[in-house]
Amino acid sequence: MTTRSREARLLYEQLRALEQQARQARRRAGGRYSRREVIQALAKPPYERRVGDQRISDWVPTGDKEPKVPSDRSSDDVLALVRLWSSWAGESVNERHWRNLLEQAQPVRVLRTMSTGPGRPVREFTDPFTLAVHEAIDGGGASGLPLLPLYVERQHDRWLADVVNGLVTRSAGQPGGALAVLVGESSTGKTRACWEALSLLPPDWRLVLPLVPSPAEALIAALTEITPRTVLWLDEIHRFLSGDRGEQAAAHLQEVLNDPRRGPLLVLGTTWPDLWADLVKPREDGDRGDPHAQARALLTRRYYRVPDTFEDTDVPELRRLAASDGRLREALEQGEPGRITQYLAGGRALIDRYETATALQRALIESAMDVRRLGHDTPLPRILLEASISHYLSADQYDLVADGDIERALAKLSEPARGIRGPLTPVTFREPGGPRVLTDDIRLADYLDQHGRKKRRTKTPPTGLWDALMDHASRDSLIALAEAARDRGHLRIATRLLAAGVEAGVPGAAVAAAQFLEEEERPDEALLWCLPLAEAGNVAAMNRVAGLMEATRPDVAVAWHKKAAEAGETHGWLYAGMLLRRAGGFEEAEICFRRAADTGVHGGHGELAYLLQQAGRTEEALVHLQQEAEASGGYAVVETAALMRERGDSGLTVLAWLLPRAAEEGSKDWVGIPWAEHALIRHVAMDALLRSRLCSLVDEEGQDDAVRRTLTALLALAEELAKGDRQEKDTDTPEALRQQGRLAEALGQYQKEADAGRRDAVAHVAALHEQLGRPSEALAWYRRAAEGGDPEVVPQIARLMTAAVGPDETFDWLKSSADHRGEEGDPDQRAAVAEVLRIAGRTDEALAWLRRASQTGDPYAWRQYAELLEAAGRPEDAQGMRRYGWEPCGEISKPWSAVPEACSASVSGCSDVAQSQN
Template sequence: MSRDKGGGPTRRPRRLERARVKWPRPLRELKDLLYEAYLAADAPSLDDMTADIEADDNLSGAPSRDTISRIISSPNPPPSQADAISVAMVLARRAAWNEGDLAARVRKLWTEAGMCTPAGRPISEFDDLLVLDHLEVHPALDVGTAIDRLGALPAYVTREFDARLGSVVSAAAGGQSGIAVLVGGSSTGKTRACWEAVKQLPDGWRLWHPIEPDRPSAMIGQLDLVAPQTVVWLNEAQHYLLDQEHNAQVASSLRELLNDTERGPVLVLGTIWPEQWDALTYLPAPATGPDPYSHARQLVTNKSITVPEVFTADELKTAEATATNDPRLAEALRHSEQGQVTQYLAGVPALIERYRTARPAAKALIEAAMDVRRLGHGTALPLALLEAAAEGYLTDTQWDLLNDDWLEQALAHIARPVRGTRGPLTRIRPRRGQAAPAQPHYRLADYLEQYGRRSIGTVPPAPDARDAAVVPVPAHTWDALIDHGTPAARASLAGAAHARGLLRIAMRLYRGAAEAGDTRALRPAAELLRVADRLEEAIAWYQRGAESGDLLALGWAVLLLTRHGMTDEAFTCHQLASEASNSAPLGMDTLLEKMEQIEAADAWVQRKVVDGARVTTEWAPLMLRDNYAWLLQKPARVAEALERLRVHAEAGNTGAMTLAADLLHAAGRVEEGRRLRRYGWEPKGWVAERWEVPLPGG
């Protein structure tokens, strides 16, 4: 305490408080510099500093007493650069510092502070598309117009681990800085869970994803721009914490940020795969050399939250309730394997991308598998079938340029998992106790099977459709199915060929199925021949079916034989079938009566189909012959009509071939129409020549 001139004591003015600036760094440095000059000047009073400024006409600023106080002790930026420099100049004189040097430093820091923008952007600005693009949440499958109606992100299903994550986020909202790293396999929902959690933070919070020019450099170079109430988004944290060159600096900087109470609260959220987490947290033995990740390990110790690969039973129930309002989630629940719902949601778009961007050989294998499954082959696709069929999906140039090991290379590429789900084609591995097949078998990813049906198997909407979305199945595929299709699949494949008017191929497949022991193929083969007016052959196939115990085949055999005056043969057929099995208990007269009823019922059904076709478009390509009649008025339009019908047939539209045969007959091309009805089309589009298929075993 000092005394005034009258001898009384004088009270020294109270020293200004130091400004506590959290962000940005230039402002913090500016405030620290001014306060350092203030202390070096022996903490002059506000009145003294005001008087010094007023006495110097060369100073550009004229801050008031209160403004000087705010410039030195307030955490806010000085509103005027001139005022800040004026304060710095009078403090430099009192502290005996270089005035010009201090003024230049203040000018520079004031400018930098004014140019600083906090890292990241307000969380409130993120929409679904920005979340997908900037935060690297995996896009989900689209089901029709789901994205247009519901948004780019599917409905979120809260899971057990979300509670732990939510507690870390809530603590940050309450002012406590924290870090959490979600550990889980590909596409288990880690990144989406982080987003759903940070959405709950109050207004004013920002989110920063350091990624440009590269992740470690962005983190190191811009961490000073992180303001309080910021989420530091470390998706795929291995890029930051396992980087050989920068991991120590990144981890140390993050620890410093989290421990600096003046810069908080901040929240660091990361995601990482289990194998990368193991590498990060593995503690090497002392004798093995330096510990490369010691700083990073210290940062994340006890900060992990495990994200399970599969949904629990309770989580599946929650998902089912949520899926009532989101068809994407509903599809994932229907088709995902063993509770891997998020993998299906995220894996499907990547699966489509893998298919679309595959090299020619790999894409040919996928498309062959799509067609084979679309035609009715079973799930297990033999390697020989895929190899033989793939040729039909390659141009001559592509085929000639293949390497000798093209098959192995292509399979290796498309068999790799996609975001935690199966790749486009995955080898089926027999489990213990199951017999191993003679050759490898592959499974087409479920969604690609659906995608193939929707994208290349669409029936044209009407007979006059100009742009039919139907891609023909190459002839190589049909040949491969005949040679390498599994016996169990041949009957259904034959039905697909029959529906497309490929009668020769259908009969070969029916015969192969019967020879493999599937006697159910005998009757549809006989019916093909009967409709084609090849009655003698049809009767022989019906008789073979009757001998196997098929009562309906027996009925048709007896009916056709009787109508052709071959009553002795009809009786013999009935007798032999009765002796061969217990499936022919009806007498001849009763059996004929039943068959007449069945034939009449079939005719009634056909009439109903025709009538229904006049009010719906589903059967229009088959039955509405009048819609094609105008094409016959000009001979040049017959080819157009036939091509449209062939496209309908390729889509599996039963009856299109018969209608084409009728049109040929009406156009005067009688023999060609007769040949088409009897022998069908070939896969390449022309009418087949005469062919025969002997009975099984013949």
């Protein structure tokens, strides 16, 4: 072992000791122990690792043979071996301890980073267009111009340079990973900026561009092989983090970025603002699941917004370079002010070609726009566009389309102009050294794609487009298209799209179908979709079956949760424990919670602590509650502080534990309730002696100014809390003034609060104006409240506006405002306006309005439509709407079945299967 580190010796000795414990425990239990039995046990669930005898003998040799340090790639096999030996020895597993041992035992990094990994050296990438940098206009045929226009460094370039340089300079001895995503509209220079950043890297760095078989799958595969000093090129990063494998890819990427053995690693990404917002949008109450939880955790605070236009400070350098590059000069002279990159990428030219296209060409472009905004990935199957155009032309126009016209229209649209690609271009590929191969797929120009998302956002897709999608959409887009159909209330179409995905072998389609049907309250049919997969070993399907069983057969649900946990979905231990606890099986629940805690499941220690506390085992409970609080923060911090005080810990002891929790919470830009800060302030407020001691620290000579400021602020908040809620006792609050009849004074205070940004104060201002007999001022403030997203003021607006301008103008304004809020992701006003219309006796108008909102993509409108039918005395229609949805034409769908096709021939047999589980 002279050539190995002390850490390598420690790993070997602890492995040997653990094996000895396992051997002795087996023999005490009357069993046998041999390496062959170890290998056979590792090959079975829950381990399922193929580890040969030779490898174990290398790591833990017998006799005088020199042990070998397990490689990085063997770490999962070693951990499986540790779990097995620990299980036989009756010991719990501290995975963090063993992972640290494995990492520290590795040879020094310099020796490990010299091997080549996936990808190619950065210096070999000399063609920017292979990395999807936009081609630029040709500069009017001028000769001698470089491949790309001369580059003007802007603020986002400087941010990106700081990320890259920071990673490179700390690569010697301080490995790590960095993710940098540029977020901006199409053709604002995002990909070009990433291309320029590559020049900052040393020449021995490599670049990986994962795309095949799909971006997410390719990324997952690349991450298993990634080596230090690598760039991951994730242009259009939403493609890699969406879909069935997107969350897995995000979680894996986060893990690799945090793994010091894999760094330095640079991940460069780009995306559009609306797609970025979808990936990072927090889950809200009432949302159907949290489809991007891992992506949100990965991306938050790792981006920079690229502006649409050049700043004034960038223009002098732009003018200087324009003297040497005619393309820049033309963009300055002829483009819209500041929109230089858009002009260079041909954005204006593409819009001109779209707006002046023939009817057939426009039909092809608009069908591509609609297909993309409904969720279809790029590229688009040509047959899909051809099948769609009849729905974008009048009957007479379509009758005039002759043989060969579509071919000629696509050829015309693919023609480059001024050096940039056309609106619709065929997708080609070329193997190294081989000829260019033309495919049957088509790509819509990015600029037109984004233009269509904005300009056609409120357009209802043609009814027949859904039929074309069901027949010709790409298999990898079927789940996303099903979600778009469901958002619009087209439940039958959503089911058919998911069924097509299952038939085409799309990963996750059956589980998605089951989840969809469960959420639409069709659990029996949902079970038929996922039960066969679960029985075949699909972990996601096991989770879904367990969830479906929880209400009716909790014992079966527990079994499925355990199966999923043993197969790697460790949250199953937590869910099984909760069900067992609810059923009174406390001993089994404790075992499950301990398994959850040991495998690092969020909430595992907390649930175990709660169970132990119920059993009166307070000391044990506190240990686990502290672990939960220190690992995850949140409300566990409040509970831990309370339990420490209940145990009799001194105020200083609790304070010493709380201070690091509050500091950690502050360093993470905490989103949500700052529980650690809340617990800290409340703890100080509850302990007068502690406050006195802290006051003496503030007054202490030589005290650090920063510490003094922090303590002063803490004491001020604690003193205020200790005195009670002064808001309720204060006679000078605006609400107190209003109750005393001092309306003018209350109005003045509420108006100051509204002007300072307090949103709920706006409606109070409006109400006070009305009380004071000022209806026009009240109306203006109520409208301001509505525009700020307050749906509760809609009836007041309707009442005051009707009196002022009449009902028609009133409802036109209300609907326009509600539509605007709905497009911005706040649909509450639509429900309020629909209810006002119904009360006014305009039910048919309300229903038509909600129908249009649903058809254009409002995911809440079709459910509001059903509620309005119920309120209007049409319960059967309401029930049919909720159960079956409606067709794109606006009619409530006739009854349909979601039984899988494989079950259709023997529905009774399938029902028996479902009933046996229920």
